[in-house]
Amino acid sequence: MSDPGRPPPVSAGRPYRWLALLPTLALCVGAPLIDRLHATVAGVPLLLVWIVAWLLLTSVIMAVIAALDRRMERP
Amino acid sequence: MNPALLVLALFLLLSLALGVWARRGHDMSLEQWTVGGRGFGSLFVFLLMAGEIYTTFTFLGGSGWAYGRGAPAFYILCYGALAYSMSYFLLPAIWRYGIEHRLHSQADFFAHKFGSPALGVLVSLVGVAAMVPYLVLQLKGLGIIVSETSYGRISVAHAVWISVVVLVAYVIVSGVRGSAWTAVVKDVMILAVAVALGIYLPVHHYGGLGAMFRAIEQAHPGFLSLPARGMSASWFVSTVLLSSLGFYMWPHGFASTYTARSEDAFRRNAVVLPLYQLVLLFVFFAGFAAILKVPGLKGPDADLSLLRLCRITFGPWTVGLIGAAGLLTALVPGSMLLMAASTILAKNVYGALVPGTSEARIAILARWLVPVVALVSVFITLRGGSTLVPYLLLGYTFVTQLFPALLLSLPARRVVTRAGAFAGILTGVAIVVGVQASGLTLAKLFPTWPSVLTDLNIGIVAMVANVLILLVVSAATRRPVPRTSA
Numbered sequence: 039m040s041d042p043g044r045p046p047p048v049s050a051g052r053p054y055r056w057l058a059l060l061p062t063l064a065l066c067v068g069a070p071l072i073d074r075l076h077a078t079v080a081g082v083p084l085l086l087v088w089i090v091a092w093l094l095l096t097s098v099i100m101a102v103i104a105a106l107d108r109r110m111e112r113p
Numbered sequence: 114m115n116p117a118l119l120v121l122a123l124f125l126l127l128s129l130a131l132g133v134w135a136r137r138g139h140d141m142s143l144e145q146w147t148v149g150g151r152g153f154g155s156l157f158v159f160l161l162m163a164g165e166i167y168t169t170f171t172f173l174g175g176s177g178w179a180y181g182r183g184a185p186a187f188y189i190l191c192y193g194a195l196a197y198s199m200s201y202f203l204l205p206a207i208w209r210y211g212i213e214h215r216l217h218s219q220a221d222f223f224a225h226k227f228g229s230p231a232l233g234v235l236v237s238l239v240g241v242a243a244m245v246p247y248l249v250l251q252l253k254g255l256g257i258i259v260s261e262t263s264y265g266r267i268s269v270a271h272a273v274w275i276s277v278v279v280l281v282a283y284v285i286v287s288g289v290r291g292s293a294w295t296a297v298v299k300d301v302m303i304l305a306v307a308v309a310l311g312i313y314l315p316v317h318h319y320g321g322l323g324a325m326f327r328a329i330e331q332a333h334p335g336f337l338s339l340p341a342r343g344m345s346a347s348w349f350v351s352t353v354l355l356s357s358l359g360f361y362m363w364p365h366g367f368a369s370t371y372t373a374r375s376e377d378a379f380r381r382n383a384v385v386l387p388l389y390q391l392v393l394l395f396v397f398f399a400g401f402a403a404i405l406k407v408p409g410l411k412g413p414d415a416d417l418s419l420l421r422l423c424r425i426t427f428g429p430w431t432v433g434l435i436g437a438a439g440l441l442t443a444l445v446p447g448s449m450l451l452m453a454a455s456t457i458l459a460k461n462v463y464g465a466l467v468p469g470t471s472e473a474r475i476a477i478l479a480r481w482l483v484p485v486v487a488l489v490s491v492f493i494t495l496r497g498g499s500t501l502v503p504y505l506l507l508g509y510t511f512v513t514q515l516f517p518a519l520l521l522s523l524p525a526r527r528v529v530t531r532a533g534a535f536a537g538i539l540t541g542v543a544i545v546v547g548v549q550a551s552g553l554t555l556a557k558l559f560p561t562w563p564s565v566l567t568d569l570n571i572g573i574v575a576m577v578a579n580v581l582i583l584l585v586v587s588a589a590t591r592r593p594v595p596r597t598s599a
Contacts, residue, residue: 080322080323081325085337089187089190093387096194099198
């Protein structure tokens with residue numbers, strides 16, 4: 039599939055990179071489902087809480103990927 | 114002059130001074146003026162990129178939509194996070210290619226990747242078409258800020274004219290280094306102001322966040338959930354996708370990628386910038402707080418809600434400070450947009466159409482185009498119309514059409530041909546322009562279709578057509594021997 043001398047696909051040998059898809063799933067699939075519950079947390083709409091939680095988790099996930107990448111790339 | 118306007122004027126002078134100071138000792142060649150010379154460290158790139166997301170759109174548009182629309186405004190919180198998770202993989206690839214070939218712009222990237230200067234021109238025109246509504250948004254925001262901090266003494270139309278003069282002066286004085294330093298001041302200010310307002314306003318007026326949301330739900334049942342039609346879940350998801358895919362397709366964002374010194378900057382940004390988005394949460398709180406306290410702002414006036422609430426809550430000095438934070442959120446991105454649009458028209462459109470134009474001539478032309486682009490934006494601004502958010506969405510419907518060709522140009526095995534890229538982008542843009550010009554919507558075109566389909570953002574529908582045409586034309590025009598990239 040890949041030409042010689044070309045970089046391999048971004049996920050080759052680094053399955054943990056698939057974690058980066060989680061925020062997209064949570065916000066594009068999860069958010070509309072959460073919205074249907076019409077629930078609140080201490081008065082605050084659950085939808086908003088969910089989105090904010092995933093902003094934080096996005097940062098955590100990207101930090102994990104970055105840390106693992108650094109370990110892979112260490113000579 | 115009232116104290117609020119005085120504070121505003123002081124901050125304006127401060128940002129101009131920063132621009133002059135940052136420029137001293139630097140030879141302003143075209144590359145200096147736009148890319149700032151390569152070799153900004155990760156901190157600078159971070160600030161430049163952060164500077165692009167905190168705009169008037171965040172400050173007034175975000176609160177205005179929370180006030181006027183409710184839950185659909187939450188889309189603004191989502192797309193940044195998705196874009197950053199993607200940027201970790203996308204930006205290093207773009208950066209590496211740019212450094213290797215000494216590229217300055219997004220048009221250079223496309224022209225070089227596909228070996229087609231004409232494609233560079235097309236991409237430039239799409240980029241400028243997208244940047245104009247974004248610039249209009251900043252001008253509208255500046256107009257609102259100046260007019261509101263004058264407590265209505267300066268009309269919005271006059272305020273827009275004042276703003277455009279300020280913006281042009283700022284661009285001519287500062288260039289990218291000035292923007293980066295002002296971005297520091299601006300980020301600190303907007304952070305402090307947004308968080309303070311987002312906490313203080315709900316507590317002061319309602320006794321707390323939960324109490325505020327309960328009061329809103331009681332007065333407007335269903336306002337804090339996505340509606341069943343119109344800005345429904347289907348609109349929400351397609352708009353989040355449109356905005357996150359288009360996030361890095363803005364020509365100015367692309368260009369600031371090239372100011373990085375190493376790939377690590379992008380990785381760090383992907384970790385830190387999602388947290389930056391949290392500022393929006395506080396902006397939303399402030400917008401929500403306005404719903405029951407300054408009711409009755411209809412249509413485009415919803416964007417006034419934040420400053421109106423501040424005017425009844427605080428004294429003029431504080432209103433001035435809040436206005437100053439707003440001023441910077443319009444000035445910094447506005448200057449970036451104005452500079453980028455002018456440079457692109459001079460270098461990537463004129464320069465590509467008239468080969469052999471000297472660098473110096475292009476630099477002069479770029480500077481003369483600054484007031485021209487600004488004037489065009491003023492006329493669109495003064496025509497009025499919608500709230501701030503739809504202007505950015507309009508920009509995204511254009512700029513996201515560049516994403517499929519860009520993404521598919523990256524893999525080793527070339528999926529997309531030159532003709533495929535042309536056909537795809539033209540198809541997407543034609544659909545967007547057609548829908549915009551005719552004023553039609555999917556719901557009007559296909560009244561019998563379920564709203565799950567007709568609520569889709571038209572930009573995403575155009576992008577799907579774009580991808581299909583791109584793949585079909587690429588398959589039809591592929592050469593028997595795979596071409597290796599230049």
